[in-house]
Amino acid sequence: MSGKRVHTGRYFMMGNVACAEGAIAAGCEFSAGYPITPATEIANHLAERLPPVGGAFFQMEDEISAIAAVIGASWAGKKAMTVTSGPGISLMSENIGFAVSVETPCVIVNVQRGAPSTGMPTIGIQGDMVQAKYGSHGDYEIIALCPSSPQEMFDHTITAFNYAETYRVPVFILSDAFVGHMREEVIIPEPEKIETVYRKIPEQGSDPYIIKGFLSEDVAPMPIFGRGFKANVTSSCHDEVGKRNLIDIPALDKYIRTLSNKILKHKEEITLVERDYEGAEIVLVSYGGVARAAAMAASKAREEGFPVGTLRLITVWPFPGEEIEKMAKKAKHVIVLENNLGQMYPYIKADAAHFAEVSFLPPRLVGEIQDPEDILSKIREVAK
Amino acid sequence: MSEIVHPLHRFIRPSVTHNSFCAGCGDGIIVQSILRAIDGLGMEMDDFVFVSGIGCAAWIPSPLFDADVLHTTHGRPIAFAFGVKMGLPDKKVMVVSGDGDLVAIGGNHLIQNARRNVEMVVICSNNGIYGMTGGQAAPTTPMGVKTTTTPYGTYENAFEDVSGLVIAAGASFVARWTTAHPKQLTNSIKKAIQKKGFAFIEVISQCPIQFGRKTGLGSAVGMMEDHKKRSITMKEAKNLSPEERRGKIVVGDLVDIEKPEVLQEVNKIKNKARGGVE
Numbered sequence: 001m002s003g004k005r006v007h008t009g010r011y012f013m014m015g016n017v018a019c020a021e022g023a024i025a026a027g028c029e030f031s032a033g034y035p036i037t038p039a040t041e042i043a044n045h046l047a048e049r050l051p052p053v054g055g056a057f058f059q060m061e062d063e064i065s066a067i068a069a070v071i072g073a074s075w076a077g078k079k080a081m082t083v084t085s086g087p088g089i090s091l092m093s094e095n096i097g098f099a100v101s102v103e104t105p106c107v108i109v110n111v112q113r114g115a116p117s118t119g120m121p122t123i124g125i126q127g128d129m130v131q132a133k134y135g136s137h138g139d140y141e142i143i144a145l146c147p148s149s150p151q152e153m154f155d156h157t158i159t160a161f162n163y164a165e166t167y168r169v170p171v172f173i174l175s176d177a178f179v180g181h182m183r184e185e186v187i188i189p190e191p192e193k194i195e196t197v198y199r200k201i202p203e204q205g206s207d208p209y210i211i212k213g214f215l216s217e218d219v220a221p222m223p224i225f226g227r228g229f230k231a232n233v234t235s236s237c238h239d240e241v242g243k244r245n246l247i248d249i250p251a252l253d254k255y256i257r258t259l260s261n262k263i264l265k266h267k268e269e270i271t272l273v274e275r276d277y278e279g280a281e282i283v284l285v286s287y288g289g290v291a292r293a294a295a296m297a298a299s300k301a302r303e304e305g306f307p308v309g310t311l312r313l314i315t316v317w318p319f320p321g322e323e324i325e326k327m328a329k330k331a332k333h334v335i336v337l338e339n340n341l342g343q344m345y346p347y348i349k350a351d352a353a354h355f356a357e358v359s360f361l362p363p364r365l366v367g368e369i370q371d372p373e374d375i376l377s378k379i380r381e382v383a384k
Numbered sequence: 385m386s387e388i389v390h391p392l393h394r395f396i397r398p399s400v401t402h403n404s405f406c407a408g409c410g411d412g413i414i415v416q417s418i419l420r421a422i423d424g425l426g427m428e429m430d431d432f433v434f435v436s437g438i439g440c441a442a443w444i445p446s447p448l449f450d451a452d453v454l455h456t457t458h459g460r461p462i463a464f465a466f467g468v469k470m471g472l473p474d475k476k477v478m479v480v481s482g483d484g485d486l487v488a489i490g491g492n493h494l495i496q497n498a499r500r501n502v503e504m505v506v507i508c509s510n511n512g513i514y515g516m517t518g519g520q521a522a523p524t525t526p527m528g529v530k531t532t533t534t535p536y537g538t539y540e541n542a543f544e545d546v547s548g549l550v551i552a553a554g555a556s557f558v559a560r561w562t563t564a565h566p567k568q569l570t571n572s573i574k575k576a577i578q579k580k581g582f583a584f585i586e587v588i589s590q591c592p593i594q595f596g597r598k599t600g601l602g603s604a605v606g607m608m609e610d611h612k613k614r615s616i617t618m619k620e621a622k623n624l625s626p627e628e629r630r631g632k633i634v635v636g637d638l639v640d641i642e643k644p645e646v647l648q649e650v651n652k653i654k655n656k657a658r659g660g661v662e
Contacts, residue, residue, distance in 0.1 A: 003657075003658055003659075030467065030470060030471060032466075032467065051650075051653050051654045051656075051657035051658070052654075052657040052658050052659075054654060056470065056650050056653070056654065058466075058470065060463070060466075060496075061463075061492050061493065061496040062492065064460060064463065065460065065463035065466070065492075065493055065496070068456065068457075068460045068463035068464045068466075068467065068493075069463055069464065069466045069467030069470070070467060071464060071467060072435070072454065072463075072464040072465060072466060072467025072468040072469075072470075072471065073467035073468070073470055073471040074467075074471075075452075075454060075467075075468060075471070076433075076467065076468045076469075076470070076471020076472040077471055077472070078470075078471040080467070080471075094457050095457055095460065098456065098457050209398060209399065225433045225452040225454075225468060225471075225472055225475070226433070226452065226472045226474075226475055228430050229452065230397070230429075230430075230450055230451055230452060231452045231453065231454075232397065232446070232447050232453055233452075233453060233454045233455060234446060234447070234453075234455040235455070235456070235457065236455070241399075243399060243447065244446075244447060244455075
């Protein structure tokens, strides 16, 4: 195996493998996880690819320790990632809140599977969309990206690292068994064409007692360990220098608001969508693997003369409400497509319903992607 | 007239004006023992990263120590420390937490990292009770003791030998002392810091407020005297029957062995993966 970070070339590659390649291309040096279907190929590939480039994958005793180790490694200055599926995210939830609280850059890949509970491990559904945002306790913001192809498993993993490092926040890749196990063409560019970001850190030699390493809406420099910054890192309510405060409610208010505002303030830069609804009266809104069926249905509908467009959400959290509103203002009918019982639908509806009719179309069987013919029937129905 | 400053004060974070420990708590002795060990080895706080969990003892390094400190979630400090150590192999990583944190909610991380034999120091302040939350029974609370969640007395068997658990899991250094043995404890911490492997130190400590007062077992001094009286060496323990050993605290460096350490093994793997020799 070559010790190169970036394996430039054109491949027929599985989504999960492309994700691992993306992580290494982004500069990931540390990964910890626990075996779980349908995410195992990412862990397996990282275990093979990381050591020759000086990193390592560690198989932990559970997902709780996997995310804990990732957070620890991130504070040690490493770009770090964990890979899992829904049950693993459930176990990680407390420590994901910890990562948010102490502003730790890390990437969390969730290759979603049939749920709730043990569910159906090899079947992809989009069942953990809201969990990613609200799984841990308290008000907080994370970033979540939804790839819809193996190429995007590669590209979005790099974007996820860059967002994590820029905003000091956990960034989720919300894939599913369908996209994770899909094999398709993946193009890996030259290393110099891949943009990678590393977190801001305080200037070397800074007086450690005045470093403001936390709670800035403009993202504070991270006082990573081992550099003499004497970082005081606690997930209890704290101030800008990290000092714990367990009695002042204004301090709590600032702690809560700043963590959220840090992401919301930069929502425009974080939001990625794919718009194809110029002149459309009916717009299909979807994300992830389902967007492939939406694109096909839209193209067929246009052939039949229906004015149909699509809006694909790539960034699902922070929720791109402005994009929904902009689209709904131009549309008459919005059809939301998800491979679940309607997890993002209430959010989309809340921003679109003032301007357009909004409806939801689940797949006939949750666990299958919508048949483009079913989407076409729905389009004919709303076009009446 | 010049101000008198404690020689270990330079190890305390300047913004800290007081600690959170109750009068008579054993954690103060553990603080001193750790700092004396670091001082005695001629090391500085910047040589360390401290990691703690939740509970009274977790407040020993956080925010007290003037170093990089990661105060984590309940039960998980060893798992966080694993990531820190892998990212900063040249730093000493020390976990300081209590029996509830390390042995109850975090028990699996304790035994799995002892098994891995990852180089870190884990100091467990074992006071046999959940102090911070108000005196609830812990897995280390002796059977029959009345606590706030066991008003009729605990009805479960207790962990009587936490160190034994860690030895069985494969740690390369394990020592146990009580807070009545501060000098011996300091010496063992020195050895633990220098150990290339998982080093665990159990400190039998007194909680006069939530344990002593509620259980009627006495004051801080009374509890320390009791711990000291019940302490025996490994040599003394060998000559006792299991019956005679009951209630005794076996103190000393219980295990000090050499075995493969995970960081060194990972480095060999990296070399091998690069096409070099193991």
